[in-house]
Amino acid sequence: MKSSESPVALVPGGEVAPGERIDFGRPMVVAFGRRIDVRVVVIAGIVTLLALVCGFLGLLLGKFALTPTEVFQGLFGVADKRIVNTVVGEWRAPRILAGIVLGAGLGVSGAVFQSLTRNPLGSPDIIGFSTGAYTGGIVTIILFGTSFVSTAFGAILGGILTALLVYVLTWKGGVQGFRLIIVGIALTAMLNAFNTWLIMRSDLDLAMAAATWGAGTLNGMGWSTILPATVAVIVLGLGCGVFARDLGTLELGDDTAKALGVRNEPVRAALILIAVALVAVVTAAAGPIAFVALAAPQIGRRIAKSQGTSLLMAAAVGGLLLVAADLIAQHGMALTNQLLVWLGVIGVDTADDIQFPVGVVTVCIGGVYLIWLLIHEARKAP
Structure with missing residues (x-):
């Protein structure tokens, strides 16, 4: 070096x-x-450290409150109380790992699509690939039940078929970023209508399972789900890293990239396939989690003040966003009530520790970010 x-x-x-x-x-x-x-690299390390701090808070907080010593003992399974080992090692740790890893996967996928489209709105949840993966998952749940393996297969297949359809409809002597976004938005609307029809026509129990999964949640996350998902995210993330140099060159434009020796369409097709697979793996594990893929690359780019979109920064910020959003989803209501008691606004904290699916929190945060992004881009326009 x-x-x-x-x-x-x-x-x-x-x-x-x-x-x-x-x-x-x-x-x-x-x-x-x-x-x-x-x-x-330095800023990505700092952001990752913040994500780990949020994860540690997630291990501490809950109805069964723990001390830092008990958390460390529970992680290694050597706590004196068996319940501590169960709460930390079997219930909370998989959820924290899921937040960091799945958030990183969404961040990388969003960075790839925003680079390919050269547009900050070019994320998989806007283009429709997340919705396509959700459609594949719903169909699989209705036909084969709620097994993770079958749901993962259906989500990946649905995401890939959606990507192929968008690619074909966008093709006109090549793939243009603006056309990709417009076609993706239209296809997203059609798939959302189809998903609603599927849920309404299915059995009540399966419809409830599909609707709960469709909200985007880390509830009930276990090692049997997150370990294979972690391996898949790492492998696919490294696959994106292999094309990182070509991805940065493609941001300069197709003509420039071709002049510099990049095989534009094969590289673009490979990146789309890998990024769609990333979204599908996350969707299969936790459901469609919106706006993390949209926000993480741009936030990372602004924090690092880099000229291009960095996959490393997108992964770090994505992990931080999702684990922090899940912390808010689990404990935000209880902490808010405690703060109101401390400020004297209310007398006694009698509220239950209400938990929300993490997808609800990311939608709320992402909606504010999307409005800001649209205003920011409008002001930049001549």
Whole structure:
């Protein structure tokens, strides 16, 4: 690993003098043949640390309150009380891991689609791939029950078929980002109507299961679900990383990318397939969780002040957003009531610890973010 930051000596004509390195304006290192932005790595590490702090709070809080010592003992299964090992190791830890890992997967998927479309609105939940995965999951639940394996297979198949349909409808001598978004929005509306019809026509128990899963929730998350999902997210995330350099080049435009040796359509098709699979895995595990894929890449880009969309920053911010949203969903009502008691607004905290699906919280947060994003983009327009 070596630093690639050094003063630049320009010769007449603007070219770099022989033997001189390019100054990128910020610390850079070269590792494994690739330039790595030190600022992005450091900030991504800080964001990941914040996600772990939120996760630790999630392990502490609840109706069965624990001390930090009990949490660490429960993680390793050596607590004196058996109930502590069960609460921490079997109930809370899988949920925390799910929030971080699945959020990271959504962040990476959103970064890929926003880079391909060169549009901050180009996320899988806007384009329709999340809805397609949800449709596949609903069909599988109605036909084969609520098994994770069958639901995962149906969600992946539904997401891929939706991506193929959007790709075909968008194709016109290539895939244009704006056309991809418009076609995706139209297909999302059609799939939402179809999903509603499926739920209304199905058996009551299956309809309730599909509706609960469709809200997007980490409730009841266990190791049997999150471990295979974690492996899948890591493998698919590394697959996106393989194409990270080409993805950054595609942001410069198809003509520039082709001139730099990128095989535009094969690379774009591979990235779409991998990113759709990421969304489908998350959907199969926790249901369609909205707006994390939309917000995480842009928030990460602004925090790191990077020129392009960083997959690493998107993953870190996505993990933080989802685990923090789940913390609010589980304990937000109880903490709010305790705060009101402390401020003297109410006398006694008699409210139950009401828990919401995490998808409800991400929709609320994402709605505010989407309004801000639309206003911001409108002001930038000439």
